[in-house]
Amino acid sequence: MGDFNHPDICWRDNAAEHKQSRKFLECVDDNFLLQVTEEPTRRDAMLDLILTNKEGLVGDVKLKGSLGCSDRKMVEFGILRAARRAHSKLTALAFRRADFGLFRDLLGRIPWDKALEGRGAQDIWLIFKGHLLQAQE
Incomplete structure (x- = not known):
C-alpha cells in the first residue's frame, strides 16, 4: 500500500505515457504483483495503490473522505484470512x-x-x- 504518484498509468490497459511509469509497470509485472485499487484517489488519478502477490488476499477496498486538508481520499482495505476465503485451497x-x-x-x-x-x-x-x-x- 502506498502513494506511488504515477497519474499517467491506465491500470485497465496496463499502459503508461511516461518512461518512469512504464518502468514501474514493468517492475509490477516482473514481480507478479496485482494492483487492487479500482477507483481514483485524487481527482481522476489513481495514485494510492494496493499491490499484492496473491489474488484474494486483499479485499473490501473502500475509499473514504479526505483526512484534514488533504486532496486525497483515504483508502481502507482488509487482509482476508483463509477462513473468509472458503473457496481457496492449498x-x-x-x-x-x-x-x-x-x-x-x-x-x-x-x-x-x-x-x-x-x-x-x-x-x-x-x-x-x-x-x-x-x-x-
Whole structure:
C-alpha cells in the first residue's frame, strides 16, 4: 500500500505515457504483483495503490473522505484470512510423480504467438497461468 504518484498509468490497459511509469509497470509485472485499487484517489488519478502477490488476499477496498486538508481520499482495505476465503485451497503437488515430458509436450502444443498476440503483460500472465494449471491437471 502506498502513494506511488504515477497519474499517467491506465491500470485497465496496463499502459503508461511516461518512461518512469512504464518502468514501474514493468517492475509490477516482473514481480507478479496485482494492483487492487479500482477507483481514483485524487481527482481522476489513481495514485494510492494496493499491490499484492496473491489474488484474494486483499479485499473490501473502500475509499473514504479526505483526512484534514488533504486532496486525497483515504483508502481502507482488509487482509482476508483463509477462513473468509472458503473457496481457496492449498494443494501440495507430488513433484516426484510428475511426468515432466508430458507437461512440456502439453505446453508445447499451444500456439503461444497467437494466444498472446496483442495482449498486455497482465493478460499474458493470466493466459499462461491458465494453460499451466490446465496442463498440471
